[in-house]
Amino acid sequence: MYNEKILQILTEFKQDKLSTDEALEALKKLPYEDLGFAKIDYHREIRKGFPEVIFCQGKTPQQVREIAFNMYKNGSDVLGTRASQQHFEAVKEVVEKAAYYEGARIISIRNTPIKKTKGIIGVVAAGTSDLPVAEEAAITAELMGNTVKRFYDVGVAGLHRLLDKLDEIRQCRVLIAVAGMEGALPTVLGGLVSSPIIAVPTSVGYGANFHGLSALLTMLNSCASGVSVVNIDNGFGAAYSASLINRIGEDSK
Structure with a gap:
């Protein structure tokens, strides 16, 4: 997915739809995005096959909300573990389709279809x-x-x-x-x-x-x-x- 984003940015740059500064700004967000209190690793999916996961325990609801929202708006699937009800309610405010698995203490937001394995x-x-x-x-x-x-x-x-x-x-x-x-x-x-x-x-x-x-x-x-x-x-x-x-x-x- 992120390889496609890189290709899209380079294509738009060649077509003069993006300036040099705009293209560089867009590319800078692909390796990671610095939120000040957290750095989101957008290339982890390429390396590991699954996006970065949010460990919610110890984070405030507002911090979890900001991380989850930025991941979601950049096209990433979101998985948050050890999440409380308060964490989920904060995420739900900005991403309506967020789901909460109370027994597992997990927040999930799907941006892409799940690819099923055989085993x-x-x-x-x-x-x-x-x-x-x-x-x-x-x-x-x-x-x-x-x-x-x-x-x-x-x-x-x-x-x-x-x-x-x-x-x-x-x-x-x-x-x-x-x-x-x-x-x-x-x-x-x-x-x-x-x-x-x-x-x-x-x-x-x-x-x-x-x-x-x-x-x-x-x-x-x-x-x-x-x-x-x-x-x-x-x-x-x-x-x-x-x-x-x-x-x-x-x-x-």
Whole structure:
């Protein structure tokens, strides 16, 4: 999309529709746009296949609104993670079609059609308390063009619930395993499936869980092959990696 913008700017310059100063000003906005408090990287989509993502936590609603609006008006798709209702309401004031996924805490604005992949990403969550992180992963993966299947409340405390869904789980090209407490779910899955697994420890658990540290260490020390680990509560990071894996061999341009 941004390659097309560069071509359009150069064409208009050659046709004398833009002056030298106007063409330079237009081109300057393509690498990044400096808003003072933030620099928007408009070329990230070319490098990574998906636009820059707004991490809303710690930003004011007004800051998120300005970043989102500038991305939208420049033709970029917008994805904001860890967004509150206040963040969404501020964005909605300037972009009416903005959507909010409350459970996932995600803001989305589509400027382009979603290009669907062929493979399936499975999001497997141990318990209901893990759903905010699991939904962050699932919604992110869907907005990146993936088909997602959800397998929720199938933790190791009731292993039969996981085994009951095993045939469906094995059909997924990539798995995201989300678990708190002791974080055993990814290891169990790792011994049962051939798909790569991205493990997400959550901060769910009692005192000795140390806000997710025990689950993180369990996953890092997994004896199962094919298990990779992202940071505590990082459903977005897991979905991004899973999407890159799922697109291997497909034309994502």
